[in-house]
Amino acid sequence: MSRIEKEQDIVLLVDDSPESLGFLTTALEDAGVTLLVARSGEAALNIVQRVTPDVVLMDAIMPGLDGFETSRRMKAMAPLAHVPIIFMTGLTETEHIVHALESGGVDYLSKPIHVDELRARIRVHLANARRAQSARIALDAAGRHLLALAADGALLWSTPQANRLLARWGLDAERQDQLADGFAAWRLAAGERAQPGAGFDLAAGNGQALQFAYLGMVGGDEYLFRLGPAQGEGQEEMLRQAFGLTQRESEVLLWIAHGKSNRDIGDILGLSPRTVNKHLEQVYTKLGVENRASAAIKAIQSFQAPFEL
Numbered sequence: 001m002s003r004i005e006k007e008q009d010i011v012l013l014v015d016d017s018p019e020s021l022g023f024l025t026t027a028l029e030d031a032g033v034t035l036l037v038a039r040s041g042e043a044a045l046n047i048v049q050r051v052t053p054d055v056v057l058m059d060a061i062m063p064g065l066d067g068f069e070t071s072r073r074m075k076a077m078a079p080l081a082h083v084p085i086i087f088m089t090g091l092t093e094t095e096h097i098v099h100a101l102e103s104g105g106v107d108y109l110s111k112p113i114h115v116d117e118l119r120a121r122i123r124v125h126l127a128n129a130r131r132a133q134s135a136r137i138a139l140d141a142a143g144r145h146l147l148a149l150a151a152d153g154a155l156l157w158s159t160p161q162a163n164r165l166l167a168r169w170g171l172d173a174e175r176q177d178q179l180a181d182g183f184a185a186w187r188l189a190a191g192e193r194a195q196p197g198a199g200f201d202l203a204a205g206n207g208q209a210l211q212f213a214y215l216g217m218v219g220g221d222e223y224l225f226r227l228g229p230a231q232g233e234g235q236e237e238m239l240r241q242a243f244g245l246t247q248r249e250s251e252v253l254l255w256i257a258h259g260k261s262n263r264d265i266g267d268i269l270g271l272s273p274r275t276v277n278k279h280l281e282q283v284y285t286k287l288g289v290e291n292r293a294s295a296a297i298k299a300i301q302s303f304q305a306p307f308e309l
Helices: 018-030 041-048 067-075 094-102 115-142 160-168 173-193 233-243 247-257 262-269 273-287 292-307
Strands: 010-014 034-038 055-059 085-089 107-110 146-149 155-158 199-203 209-218 222-229
Touching: 010 018, 010 041, 018 034, 018 115, 034 041, 041 067, 055 067, 055 115, 067 085, 067 094, 085 094, 085 115, 094 107, 107 115, 146 160, 146 173, 155 160, 160 222, 173 199, 173 209, 233 247, 233 273, 233 292, 247 262, 247 273, 247 292, 262 273, 273 292
Parallel strands: 010 034, 010 055, 055 085, 085 107
Antiparallel strands: 146 155, 146 222, 199 209, 209 222
């Protein structure tokens, strides 16, 4: 198969060597792609600010801004987060390969480049990137509050719903260090065998908190989380505001929503069963319900309300 993946794929070739550029330009144009050429890291960064390529072929060693730093800067740009970067270099030591992968590369080709191998690897990485992007688009369309973090806590991608939540709750781009620190602490405590359902809470700028519930790994290097309101004071405040409850009434309702019996609630809050019942009577009246099951349903629905944006 001479074609790469589909007609008009855009390949950005970054290399300072005229010999390599001439050889690879011919090979790639014969494969039916639209080719963009940059002879330096700086030139490549200028190009990607105007055009988003489907794949980047990156020379590792260049004067000025080398390929490793260029790759890192590209991966810090949201439109390029899903774009595969394939390194090309004569360096073959393990440390150089590791450096390339840690800089955001998905693959590594040693020079001299074999055309058939290059085309095959481009096809594979384009297909993988498109599958991952399609999955993310599907998640966006489903209205899920999901995000993925890298091993260092950097935000790799998030659904539009998650973006709005992060902004609404005060966790905007300027406070990403707080998110990275919370994630790092969770990873340290959870170890390498983190279980789905676990996660961490993070205080937001409005005095409330978000819960990051761990769902699992995506592609072997992305930690997937679902956003939700953190349990505790944040939820109590939501209940008070939603239904005009007193602090004690909101505490009782919160534990009702968590499936606790009146006796359990009394033990937790240091109240007698009679006092719990009295608070519940007021809760039922203010919520316009007749039993604990209906009260629990209304409470749970109120927790979801901030997410229906």
